[in-house]
Amino acid sequence: QKEVEQNSGPLSVPEGAIASLNCTYSDRGSQSFFWYRQYSGKSPELIMFIYSNGDKEDGRFTAQLNKASQYVSLLIRDSQPSDSATYLCAARGGSYIPTFGRGTSLIVHP
Amino acid sequence: GAGVSQSPSNKVTEKGKDVELRCDPISGHTALYWYRQSLGQGLEFLIYFQGNSAPDKSGLPSDRFSAERTGGSVSTLTIQRTQQEDSAVYLCASRGVGLTDTQYFGPGTRLTVL
Numbered sequence: 001q002k003e004v005e006q007n008s009g010p011l012s013v014p015e016g017a018i019a020s021l022n023c024t025y026s027d028r029g030s031q032s033f034f035w036y037r038q039y040s041g042k043s044p045e046l047i048m049f050i051y052s053n054g055d056k057e058d059g060r061f062t063a064q065l066n067k068a069s070q071y072v073s074l075l076i077r078d079s080q081p082s083d084s085a086t087y088l089c090a091a092r093g094g095s096y097i098p099t100f101g102r103g104t105s106l107i108v109h110p
Numbered sequence: 111g112a113g114v115s116q117s118p119s120n121k122v123t124e125k126g127k128d129v130e131l132r133c134d135p136i137s138g139h140t141a142l143y144w145y146r147q148s149l150g151q152g153l154e155f156l157i158y159f160q161g162n163s164a165p166d167k168s169g170l171p172s173d174r175f176s177a178e179r180t181g182g183s184v185s186t187l188t189i190q191r192t193q194q195e196d197s198a199v200y201l202c203a204s205r206g207v208g209l210t211d212t213q214y215f216g217p218g219t220r221l222t223v224l
Binding site: 034043090095096097101103 | 141143151152153155158160166199201205212213214215216217218
Protein backbone atom coordinates (compact mmCIF):
# COMPACT_ATOMS: atom_id res chain seq x y z
CA GLN A 1 0.00 0.00 0.00
CA LYS A 2 1.35 3.39 -0.99
CA GLU A 3 1.99 5.62 2.00
CA VAL A 4 3.25 9.12 2.61
CA GLU A 5 4.35 9.81 6.16
CA GLN A 6 4.59 13.18 7.84
CA ASN A 7 5.08 14.19 11.44
CA SER A 8 1.76 15.66 12.53
CA GLY A 9 3.45 18.31 14.69
CA PRO A 10 2.81 20.96 15.63
CA LEU A 11 6.14 22.33 14.57
CA SER A 12 6.64 25.62 16.33
CA VAL A 13 9.26 28.11 15.10
CA PRO A 14 9.89 31.77 15.90
CA GLU A 15 9.24 34.43 13.31
CA GLY A 16 12.21 34.83 10.99
CA ALA A 17 13.52 31.31 11.52
CA ILE A 18 13.76 28.49 8.99
CA ALA A 19 10.95 25.93 9.19
CA SER A 20 11.85 22.44 7.98
CA LEU A 21 9.03 20.08 7.04
CA ASN A 22 9.75 16.48 6.17
CA CYS A 23 8.00 13.67 4.36
CA THR A 24 8.84 10.09 3.43
CA TYR A 25 7.08 7.95 0.84
CA SER A 26 6.87 4.21 0.35
CA ASP A 27 6.28 3.84 -3.40
CA ARG A 28 9.57 3.82 -5.30
CA GLY A 29 7.58 4.35 -8.49
CA SER A 30 6.62 7.85 -7.37
CA GLN A 31 7.79 10.42 -9.88
CA SER A 32 6.21 13.72 -8.87
CA PHE A 33 6.09 15.33 -5.45
CA PHE A 34 3.99 18.21 -4.21
CA TRP A 35 3.68 20.43 -1.19
CA TYR A 36 0.34 22.02 -0.39
CA ARG A 37 -0.49 24.56 2.29
CA GLN A 38 -3.88 24.33 3.96
CA TYR A 39 -5.17 27.05 6.22
CA SER A 40 -7.82 26.08 8.74
CA GLY A 41 -11.20 25.88 7.06
CA LYS A 42 -9.73 26.31 3.59
CA SER A 43 -8.81 23.97 0.76
CA PRO A 44 -5.22 22.92 -0.04
CA GLU A 45 -3.17 25.41 -2.03
CA LEU A 46 -0.19 24.28 -4.12
CA ILE A 47 3.12 25.66 -2.85
CA MET A 48 5.80 23.70 -4.66
CA PHE A 49 6.28 20.70 -6.90
CA ILE A 50 9.48 18.81 -7.63
CA TYR A 51 10.37 15.96 -9.96
CA SER A 52 14.17 15.76 -9.95
CA ASN A 53 16.61 14.92 -7.20
CA GLY A 54 18.09 17.96 -5.53
CA ASP A 55 16.76 21.34 -4.55
CA LYS A 56 14.18 23.59 -6.12
CA GLU A 57 13.81 27.14 -4.87
CA ASP A 58 10.88 29.51 -5.23
CA GLY A 59 11.08 32.68 -3.16
CA ARG A 60 11.23 31.76 0.51
CA PHE A 61 10.43 28.12 -0.23
CA THR A 62 12.87 25.35 -1.11
CA ALA A 63 11.77 21.81 -1.89
CA GLN A 64 14.33 19.04 -1.58
CA LEU A 65 14.02 15.56 -3.08
CA ASN A 66 16.14 12.49 -2.43
CA LYS A 67 14.70 9.54 -4.34
CA ALA A 68 17.29 7.10 -3.03
CA SER A 69 16.16 7.82 0.52
CA GLN A 70 12.53 8.32 -0.53
CA TYR A 71 12.53 11.62 1.26
CA VAL A 72 11.05 15.01 0.43
CA SER A 73 11.36 18.17 2.45
CA LEU A 74 10.16 21.75 2.38
CA LEU A 75 12.17 24.57 3.85
CA ILE A 76 10.54 27.91 4.59
CA ARG A 77 13.03 30.71 5.14
CA ASP A 78 12.24 33.85 7.12
CA SER A 79 9.08 32.24 8.47
CA GLN A 80 6.15 34.57 9.02
CA PRO A 81 3.06 34.15 11.22
CA SER A 82 1.06 34.01 7.97
CA ASP A 83 2.91 30.75 7.17
CA SER A 84 1.10 29.09 10.09
CA ALA A 85 -0.93 26.33 8.47
CA THR A 86 -0.96 22.60 7.81
CA TYR A 87 1.44 21.48 5.09
CA LEU A 88 0.50 18.43 3.04
CA CYS A 89 3.04 16.35 1.16
CA ALA A 90 1.90 14.28 -1.83
CA ALA A 91 3.60 11.75 -4.08
CA ARG A 92 2.34 10.64 -7.47
CA GLY A 93 3.44 7.86 -9.79
CA GLY A 94 2.20 6.60 -13.10
CA SER A 95 -1.32 6.03 -11.84
CA TYR A 96 -1.96 9.80 -11.79
CA ILE A 97 -3.56 9.47 -8.38
CA PRO A 98 -1.45 11.20 -5.73
CA THR A 99 -1.03 9.81 -2.25
CA PHE A 100 -1.29 12.49 0.40
CA GLY A 101 0.26 12.57 3.83
CA ARG A 102 -1.87 13.62 6.79
CA GLY A 103 -0.01 16.90 7.04
CA THR A 104 2.27 18.74 9.45
CA SER A 105 0.90 21.64 11.47
CA LEU A 106 3.27 24.62 11.47
CA ILE A 107 3.00 27.44 14.00
CA VAL A 108 5.12 30.54 13.51
CA HIS A 109 5.05 32.64 16.65
CA PRO A 110 5.99 36.34 16.76
CA GLY B 111 -7.91 32.36 -15.32
CA ALA B 112 -10.75 30.87 -13.29
CA GLY B 113 -9.91 28.17 -10.84
CA VAL B 114 -11.86 25.11 -9.79
CA SER B 115 -15.31 25.99 -8.52
CA GLN B 116 -17.66 23.95 -6.38
CA SER B 117 -21.27 24.35 -5.38
CA PRO B 118 -22.87 24.63 -3.00
CA SER B 119 -20.26 25.92 -0.58
CA ASN B 120 -22.31 24.63 2.33
CA LYS B 121 -25.03 22.02 2.46
CA VAL B 122 -27.07 21.02 5.48
CA THR B 123 -29.34 18.03 5.03
CA GLU B 124 -31.33 15.59 7.07
CA LYS B 125 -30.29 12.00 7.51
CA GLY B 126 -31.70 9.84 4.74
CA LYS B 127 -31.90 12.60 2.12
CA ASP B 128 -29.95 12.56 -1.15
CA VAL B 129 -27.47 15.31 -1.99
CA GLU B 130 -25.67 16.39 -5.14
CA LEU B 131 -22.36 18.21 -5.09
CA ARG B 132 -21.05 19.93 -8.19
CA CYS B 133 -17.54 20.61 -9.44
CA ASP B 134 -16.48 22.84 -12.34
CA PRO B 135 -12.84 22.12 -13.17
CA ILE B 136 -10.33 24.49 -14.69
CA SER B 137 -11.05 24.83 -18.40
CA GLY B 138 -9.11 22.30 -20.42
CA HIS B 139 -8.22 20.10 -17.47
CA THR B 140 -8.88 16.50 -18.40
CA ALA B 141 -8.36 14.90 -15.00
CA LEU B 142 -10.74 15.45 -12.10
CA TYR B 143 -10.57 14.11 -8.57
CA TRP B 144 -12.95 13.99 -5.63
CA TYR B 145 -11.69 13.84 -2.05
CA ARG B 146 -13.30 13.92 1.36
CA GLN B 147 -11.79 15.54 4.43
CA SER B 148 -13.33 15.04 7.83
CA LEU B 149 -12.61 17.51 10.62
CA GLY B 150 -8.95 17.36 11.60
CA GLN B 151 -8.28 14.46 9.25
CA GLY B 152 -6.28 13.95 6.08
CA LEU B 153 -7.55 13.80 2.53
CA GLU B 154 -9.50 10.68 1.62
CA PHE B 155 -9.46 9.87 -2.11
CA LEU B 156 -12.89 9.04 -3.52
CA ILE B 157 -12.76 8.87 -7.32
CA TYR B 158 -10.68 9.93 -10.32
CA PHE B 159 -11.95 10.88 -13.78
CA GLN B 160 -9.94 11.04 -16.97
CA GLY B 161 -12.24 12.70 -19.42
CA ASN B 162 -15.68 11.25 -18.82
CA SER B 163 -14.51 7.86 -17.64
CA ALA B 164 -13.57 6.88 -14.11
CA PRO B 165 -10.61 4.51 -14.22
CA ASP B 166 -10.40 4.51 -10.44
CA LYS B 167 -13.40 4.67 -8.16
CA SER B 168 -11.85 2.55 -5.46
CA GLY B 169 -12.21 5.23 -2.81
CA LEU B 170 -15.99 5.48 -2.86
CA PRO B 171 -16.98 4.42 0.68
CA SER B 172 -20.20 2.61 -0.23
CA ASP B 173 -22.72 2.12 -3.01
CA ARG B 174 -24.56 5.17 -1.69
CA PHE B 175 -21.85 7.26 -3.33
CA SER B 176 -21.69 7.78 -7.08
CA ALA B 177 -20.18 10.32 -9.42
CA GLU B 178 -20.40 11.23 -13.04
CA ARG B 179 -18.73 13.62 -15.40
CA THR B 180 -20.22 14.90 -18.60
CA GLY B 181 -18.64 16.62 -21.58
CA GLY B 182 -15.24 16.18 -20.02
CA SER B 183 -16.03 19.08 -17.75
CA VAL B 184 -18.55 19.34 -14.92
CA SER B 185 -18.72 16.53 -12.38
CA THR B 186 -21.43 15.68 -9.90
CA LEU B 187 -20.93 13.63 -6.74
CA THR B 188 -24.17 12.14 -5.45
CA ILE B 189 -24.68 10.74 -1.99
CA GLN B 190 -27.90 8.81 -1.49
CA ARG B 191 -29.60 8.22 1.86
CA THR B 192 -27.07 10.40 3.67
CA GLN B 193 -25.77 9.34 7.07
CA GLN B 194 -24.25 11.46 9.82
CA GLU B 195 -20.82 9.95 9.13
CA ASP B 196 -21.00 11.48 5.64
CA SER B 197 -20.53 14.92 7.22
CA ALA B 198 -17.25 16.29 5.91
CA VAL B 199 -15.77 18.73 3.43
CA TYR B 200 -15.88 17.37 -0.09
CA LEU B 201 -13.05 18.66 -2.24
CA CYS B 202 -12.71 18.55 -5.99
CA ALA B 203 -9.42 18.99 -7.82
CA SER B 204 -8.48 19.12 -11.49
CA ARG B 205 -5.26 18.58 -13.39
CA GLY B 206 -4.11 19.17 -16.96
CA VAL B 207 -2.46 16.65 -19.27
CA GLY B 208 0.97 15.21 -18.67
CA LEU B 209 2.76 13.70 -15.72
CA THR B 210 4.21 17.05 -14.74
CA ASP B 211 0.93 18.86 -14.51
CA THR B 212 -0.19 19.72 -11.03
CA GLN B 213 -3.49 19.32 -9.23
CA TYR B 214 -5.50 22.36 -8.15
CA PHE B 215 -8.23 22.21 -5.56
CA GLY B 216 -11.59 23.90 -5.43
CA PRO B 217 -12.87 25.61 -2.28
CA GLY B 218 -14.85 22.56 -1.20
CA THR B 219 -18.42 21.83 -0.14
CA ARG B 220 -19.05 21.50 3.58
CA LEU B 221 -21.72 18.86 4.06
CA THR B 222 -23.51 18.55 7.37
CA VAL B 223 -25.94 15.70 7.89
CA LEU B 224 -28.25 16.22 10.84
